[in-house]
Amino acid sequence: MAETIRRVVKETTAEKKRIAMKRRPQQQQSNGSTNNTAANEPTHPLPPATTLLSPAETDWSDGSGGRVMNHVFPSITKDPLLSDSSVFLEEVDLELLMHYLDHVFPLQFPVYRPTVVAGGRGWLLSILTTTKPLYYAAISLAAYHRRSMLYSDGASKDDPQSLKKSRDGLVSLERQYARALRKLRQYLTKIEGKNEARTQVENIDVLSCLAMLISLEIFKGDARNWRMHLSAAAVLIPDIKREGRVAEYASLSPAYQSALFFFSGMVGWYDILSCSTTGAQPFSNCECIDAALGYIFLDEIMGCENWAMLLIMDIAFLNDWKQNLQISAQLSMRELVTRATHIERRLEDGIRDNPSRLSQSTNHGIPSILRTGVQEPKPTHHILLITRIFACSALVYLNVVVSGAYPEIPEIRESVSRTIDALRALPNIATINSLTWAYCIAGCMAMEEEQMFFRGLAASSDGDAPTFGNFSKALAIIEECWRLRREEKRHQPVDWRTAMDSLGISVLLV
Numbered sequence: 001m002a003e004t005i006r007r008v009v010k011e012t013t014a015e016k017k018r019i020a021m022k023r024r025p026q027q028q029q030s031n032g033s034t035n036n037t038a039a040n041e042p043t044h045p046l047p048p049a050t051t052l053l054s055p056a057e058t059d060w061s062d063g064s065g066g067r068v069m070n071h072v073f074p075s076i077t078k079d080p081l082l083s084d085s086s087v088f089l090e091e092v093d094l095e096l097l098m099h100y101l102d103h104v105f106p107l108q109f110p111v112y113r114p115t116v117v118a119g120g121r122g123w124l125l126s127i128l129t130t131t132k133p134l135y136y137a138a139i140s141l142a143a144y145h146r147r148s149m150l151y152s153d154g155a156s157k158d159d160p161q162s163l164k165k166s167r168d169g170l171v172s173l174e175r176q177y178a179r180a181l182r183k184l185r186q187y188l189t190k191i192e193g194k195n196e197a198r199t200q201v202e203n204i205d206v207l208s209c210l211a212m213l214i215s216l217e218i219f220k221g222d223a224r225n226w227r228m229h230l231s232a233a234a235v236l237i238p239d240i241k242r243e244g245r246v247a248e249y250a251s252l253s254p255a256y257q258s259a260l261f262f263f264s265g266m267v268g269w270y271d272i273l274s275c276s277t278t279g280a281q282p283f284s285n286c287e288c289i290d291a292a293l294g295y296i297f298l299d300e301i302m303g304c305e306n307w308a309m310l311l312i313m314d315i316a317f318l319n320d321w322k323q324n325l326q327i328s329a330q331l332s333m334r335e336l337v338t339r340a341t342h343i344e345r346r347l348e349d350g351i352r353d354n355p356s357r358l359s360q361s362t363n364h365g366i367p368s369i370l371r372t373g374v375q376e377p378k379p380t381h382h383i384l385l386i387t388r389i390f391a392c393s394a395l396v397y398l399n400v401v402v403s404g405a406y407p408e409i410p411e412i413r414e415s416v417s418r419t420i421d422a423l424r425a426l427p428n429i430a431t432i433n434s435l436t437w438a439y440c441i442a443g444c445m446a447m448e449e450e451q452m453f454f455r456g457l458a459a460s461s462d463g464d465a466p467t468f469g470n471f472s473k474a475l476a477i478i479e480e481c482w483r484l485r486r487e488e489k490r491h492q493p494v495d496w497r498t499a500m501d502s503l504g505i506s507v508l509l510v
Contacts, residue, residue: 303387404493
């Protein structure tokens with residue numbers, strides 16, 4: 001497992017180096033005197049004499065699944081030359097860490113709101129400050145978000161100061177990213193050098209780092225590396241969920257129990273939406289979110305209940321089964337329809353049950369999603385609305401698998417219309433970032449008279465949620481799907497995968 005993950009990390013690092021080498025001549029030509037100044041400065045600015053230590057190179061565990069927190073106290077720098085190995089929390093790193101906790105994490109997971117009784121998000125700060133690769137990946141993500149906000153604030157491309165800030169932000173981002181990969185590689189080497197088997201704490205450490213790197217690649221707009229990180233994360237799942245880990249789980253600290261639930265669910269979410277978006281096989285069977293076997297509740301993390309996501313995974317398996325039999329000319333349409341009907345029945349049962357559950361979580365007088373100044377609904381109500389959106393868009397996906405990507409087919413038209421109605425019922429635009437998959441699947445199959453709704457939904461989005469992530473790419477995929485049908489007048493089916501192929505991208509729709 002460690003060798004597989006290490007290979008993925010090395011491939012990612014090599015890819016980043018190749019990109020950096022291609023970019024370097026352009027930067028040297030455009031930066032001019034700026035580079036001369038930078039050349040006189042150390043790559044890693046020396047910390048002040050008294051600083052706060054970052055996650056320590058040692059003390060990963062206190063031996064009982066907990067964490068040694070002595071690194072949070074002030075420490076006197078003994079030797080400036082050792083600053084890179086001891087890694088101090090510089091002021092900018094502290095700012096980025098708080099930026100991640102205050103702005104980026106809530107933007108990524110707007111529905112995730114653990115109660116005070118459950119400990120809130122304290123577990124996240126605990127694991128961030130004790131897991132070096134995760135820490136650097138998080139502040140890399142924060143650095144990227146800050147840079148994207150600079151552009152969204154209308155910074156002029158002709159303003160030298162704005163250009164310098166942009167370059168500095170990019171350098172900071174790449175530096176933090178390189179550190180995250182380096183620390184992950186070092187930790188994997190440390191684990192591999194042990195004589196005994198990996199502990200559950202070590203599994204969770206690596207899983208959380210890989211999940212964070214996937215998020216970073218997604219929000220950076222990378223179309224390749226996210227899949228390598230996801231495949232590496234999936235290697236951990238069988239070991240994490242095996243029966244022999246039950247006793248070890250009981251000894252985990254509360255912070256690590258929360259981290260296990262959260263990051264396993266996060267990887268499962270990415271896995272399901274990856275296979276349903278790109279057509280690739282899932283890396284894992286996601287038993288951890290199965291109602292009978294599992295312990296992960298995706299509604300608490302992403303807002304969509306497990307049953308809907310598991311049925312989306314079933315549709316992806318059905319599509320894979322269909323394509324394999326088509327290749328060998330053995331596909332039975334009767335068997336395809338029988339299997340699809342079974343999935344459709346379960347989707348309809350869930351959708352049918354949704355209104356009664358919504359009425360129980362009364363939330364009267366909620367305006368439309370396209371309006372502003374909306375009071376936030378109760379979490380249960382919001383989760384039910386999001387689940388309904390995913391279930392209706394799953395029907396779009398299912399009908400495309402069975403009948404082909406033809407928007408005029410009655411079943412597809414009806415399921416797109418139902419998805420639009422479900423989207424209109426959502427009261428808060430802030431959660432739109434977690435609906436990227438449903439938005440794209442339904443949007444690609446929209447009729448001409450429905451297209452303005454999907455454009456309007458993107459235009460009505462406020463803040464930076466739609467631009468920070470793949471929501472804007474989803475709109476580009478939708479527009480390309482419409483263009484291919486409109487301009488080429490072809491009778492071949494055109495879906496989201498066709499559009500992505502035309503655009504030359506492979507996007508994880510989250």
